[in-house]
Amino acid sequence: MTLLHMLKDAMLGDHQIACHVWKDYYDKVDGIIYLVDAANKERFAKSKEELDGLLSDDSLAQVPFFILRNKIDIPIVALEDELRYYLGLSSYTTRKGKVNLTGSNIRPTKIFMCSIIHKMGYGDGFKW
């Protein structure tokens, strides 16, 4: 199945199929960009479940995770610490600033805020 098929499945609303084929790409990825709708707190548990599955997969053990806290333009959006808590990343994420992880065996994982609709925020994450 190609990436195009995967996106098509996702667009058709078949998230189950889309998530299932993620595995086909694990050996080719340099990093994971994980987008969370931070304004939809009801979905955090489901998002945590998917993220846990990725974080615990051996084939992604060395891969950096760049987590996007999307929809920050919405006033009720979860704050960074709140999202970190709900996603179970409290002792996991690399905090702000430069941290040297060489030889530490810690996977670089960081949360960045963004608003996709306003085209802002995600650039910092890509630079990271």
Ligand SMILES: Nc1nc2c(ncn2[C@@H]2O[C@H](COP(=O)(O)OP(=O)(O)OP(=O)(O)O)[C@@H](O)[C@H]2O)c(=O)[nH]1
């Ligand atoms: N306010 C705001 N809306 C956004 C932003 N990014 C995407 N959207 C809107 O969110 C809507 C997409 O809904 P979502 O529910 O987040 O998308 P989805 O995950 O594909 O759909 P569901 O699985 O049904 O949740 C679209 O109307 C987008 O325009 C953002 O940064 N801010």
